[in-house]
Amino acid sequence: MTGSSNGIGAEAAVKFAEGGASEVLVQYHKGHDEAAAVCDRIRAAGAKAEMFGADFTSKAGIEAFLKELGRRRVDILINNAGSLLKRTPFLDFTPELWDQVITLNFNSAFYVTQHVLPQMVERGRGYVINVSSVAARNGGGVGALAYASAKGGLSTMTKGLAKEFAPKGVRVNGVSPGTIDTNFHKQFSTEQMLNNVRGATPAGRLGDSAETADVILFLCSEGARFIHGQMIEVNGGFLMV
Numbered sequence: 001m002t003g004s005s006n007g008i009g010a011e012a013a014v015k016f017a018e019g020g021a022s023e024v025l026v027q028y029h030k031g032h033d034e035a036a037a038v039c040d041r042i043r044a045a046g047a048k049a050e051m052f053g054a055d056f057t058s059k060a061g062i063e064a065f066l067k068e069l070g071r072r073r074v075d076i077l078i079n080n081a082g083s084l085l086k087r088t089p090f091l092d093f094t095p096e097l098w099d100q101v102i103t104l105n106f107n108s109a110f111y112v113t114q115h116v117l118p119q120m121v122e123r124g125r126g127y128v129i130n131v132s133s134v135a136a137r138n139g140g141g142v143g144a145l146a147y148a149s150a151k152g153g154l155s156t157m158t159k160g161l162a163k164e165f166a167p168k169g170v171r172v173n174g175v176s177p178g179t180i181d182t183n184f185h186k187q188f189s190t191e192q193m194l195n196n197v198r199g200a201t202p203a204g205r206l207g208d209s210a211e212t213a214d215v216i217l218f219l220c221s222e223g224a225r226f227i228h229g230q231m232i233e234v235n236g237g238f239l240m241v
Contacts, residue, residue, distance in 0.1 A: 002056070002112060003081030005031035007182035008131060010038045011213035012078055017047035019217060025072070027052045027065065027081065056081045056108040057100040066115045074116040075123075076220050079109035080131040082151070084188050087143030098146050105150035110157065117165065124169035127220040130158045131212075132176040132231055134239050141193065151176075155231050162229030171228055173219045178235025181206040203236030 001016075003009045005028035013024050024042045026049060028035035039049035052068055055061035082105040088097060113128055120126025133140070133151040140148030155174060162172040179185060179197045185206075198205055212234045218224055219232070233239060 001025060001078045001080065002027040002108065003131075004028065004078075005035035005038060007184060008177060008180060008209045008212045008216075009078065009080040010034070010041075011209040012080070012216045013038055014041045014045060015210070015213050015217050016076070016220075017042040017045035017049075021047050021076075023048040023050065025050050025052060025069075025074075027054055029053070029055055029081075057085070057104045059103065059107070059111075062103070062108050062111050066111065069115065071119070073119065075120070075125070076127045076129070077113060077116050078129045078131065078216060079112060079154070081105075081108050082131065082133075082147070083184065084144055084147045087141070087188055088146070089143055090145050093146065101146035102150050105147060106153045106157075109154055113161065117170065120170045121165070121168045126170040128161065128165075128170065128172045129216050129219055130154050130172075130174035130231075131216075132158070132174050134176055134178045134233070134235050136176060136231075137239060137241070141189075144188075158231060159229045166228045171219075171224070173224070173227055173229065174231040175212055175215050175219070176231045176233050176235070177207060177212045178233070178238045179206050180212060180234075181208055197238065201236045201238040205236065207234060207236055 001009055001013045004013045004026045013026055017024050024047055026035050026038050035051050042049035054065035085101050132155045135148035136151035136155045158174040215232050215234050
């Protein structure tokens with residue numbers, strides 16, 4: 001479970017433990033104490049927990065994580081790591097910042113998935129869930145172009161992976177959260193921006209992390225056994241497709 005020290009990733013990690021997972025791996029970047037608290041919740045639910053600190057904004061950081069991960073058995077991969085890093089107008093983007101945002105939100109999912117898929121194929125069973133964003137469909141807010149572009153790529157990659165690996169017993173799907181009440185929006189969105197979203201959402205509120213985590217859990221269940229290559233929108237009706 002990448003990006004799981006808080007928000008959607010943290011809630012999904014705990015829900016998998018509550019749902020019977022024997023061990024949950026928690027990847028985080030800077031939130032060591034938050035990740036430790038998530039691990040405590042996982043253990044309280046009856047599963048083993050292990051923490052991995054890694055910086056996914058660089059290829060070197062991803063490679064260090066994969067080296068540490070090694071050949072550990074991974075039955076379910078949730079690619080959740082992601083961030084705007086900072087809202088940046090298009091003409092102010094530096095090559096370095098663009099690369100960091102794309103690497104964190106898109107490339108990391110590619111490399112981690114490529115690392116664990118061979119063992120899933122060998123067993124003839126596995127699940128990959130990519131966490132995209134409503135920004136992949138509407139371009140995101142001003143200053144989020146790199147993030148939205150990366151999430152768009154992630155949504156497309158989900159479909160391509162599903163076509164290639166469904167015959168091998170691996171189900172690949174994704175979730176596309178709308179505006180969820182997490183630290184992400186506390187950092188990158190103003191209250192006025194969030195009020196505008198509430199007003200444009202038929203449900204009349206922001207989502208919470210558990211609501212998206214529930215969909216992730218469902219996609220890895222037998223109830224979703226004939227669902228492949230789908231990006232499930234979780235946004236309270238903000239975007240209907």
